[in-house]
Amino acid sequence: MTKNYEFPTPTLISVNGVKLEVFEAGQENMGRPIVLCHGWPEHAFSWRYQVPSLVEAGYHVIIPNQRGYGESSCPKEVEKYDIEYLTGDLVALLDYYQYKDAIFMGHDWGASVVWSMALLHPERVSKMINLCLPYQVRGDKPWIDFMEEVFGNDYYFVHFNKQPGVADTILDGNVAQFLHNLYRKNLPSQRVVKGMEMINLAKASKPLGEPVMSDEDLSIYIASFKKTGFTPSINWYRNLNRNWHLLGNVSPIIHQSTLMVYGEKDVIPPLPNIKDFVPNIDVRSLDTCHWIQEERPEELNKMILEWLGK
Template identity: 80%
Template structure:
């Protein structure tokens, strides 16, 4: 198992009006780029178990901390975190390295950015691997409005939008406790509690289930959020309705070859009709929760490498 001593050191790269903290390995494999895109509230370090196997398989592995995370820029303006800016960072990163396109792999929010890359910049995406978060169908109502109607105002996506600053302050006051409570596996089933889930997690003094990672590994995430607080990364959520409008101008069909891996114990449900939108997709599942690349790294790596070799 890798630990932070083996994770590549980072460099700052100026692209698209921001500085991105980028970790890379396998520079000897120039010409075979794979870009790994983390989710919320994560860090490039969440891909630590994937680096060595991908380098060994001949890939030039590029892992940015996306804007709002780690040592990357954290713009003040909320709209700087919309999907045009987030995908624009990857387009500019490809240009920086002189790559026409790359394989993209995303987890959670990172998967959302990868799906959008395929829609907004299809010529820059060679193939895709997405973990946990399926393609998001653009329905008739903007996403936050839709979620509020079906999931209520306490659902965290909605709360982040309707009560800006409230959750940010509570998460910022309880960084270690929140992340320790969130990064758990085999959590016993519970009835949905009252109030906002992420605030409840930040305030909970007892962590359920088992930790996903060691204290050493978790400290990488904690220090990242101690540096920036949560507002920059939560601003990604505050652009969901804006993103809905931006994505209305492109075809909703993803043509690239895609691997979708779901965690069977994850709360995010599969999209049953995903093939209607992503015709060239292979769908797999693993017996795991949401933190899939950290909970089941060996099985996942094998699954990804076999698929990439096809």
């Protein structure tokens, strides 16, 4: 990150029936938008290392805290976090700025939203960059049902759905410890996890590996989740079966030019046949765990800018 760089001051913008906390940089580059979509349990601040490079390269950078995060609205109803609402927020954000389309970049759950933008609103997506989470193939069974069969009841996606409120309460009671234990790199390989992994992390007194970020940076995440609690962001997971149904009537093929960057030490495996669904894709990887834009920012920025400049 360049010296003396300060993350932008946010603006609250009313879109799609909610208010989004939006961090914006490079307004002098109006007309070349790139929208950055964070994952779980993240914050717009997770993109702090990408902003200066993208602005310098001539992009108008728009980073929302998506619904359920930070100072953005946190609707009470679970279904208000389905993929139609999440992508609808981004469409409305483009309308607010009077952009026909934009480049979208997502990490983790943010990548899932970006993939879905290309499926539900293809005309609004010019190019895509996704980190860690590959395209999710819509199989014969709704996603939570499939995960329950393959991974069991304790898998956190399943647990969030089958035992609503249990994990939320434990994470809310251990915000700092949970995030401190989660944001780690250089973890020991072949960890055997018994029980629900996120609850284990919230309760663990000693973290594994090394910290991804400074205590000062982590404090921004901690303050954010102490304000919102974890339920709004976990509600994204509680719509996975609903999303499976909502995506049933759209073509599964994505035609936009796409860059997919995997973390070589991440637990999320690559999708071997991703080109069947995303034919115009470049697949790369970096020697990182899951928090790719924070672990290897300079290498990632170079990769992104070279790809965008092609």
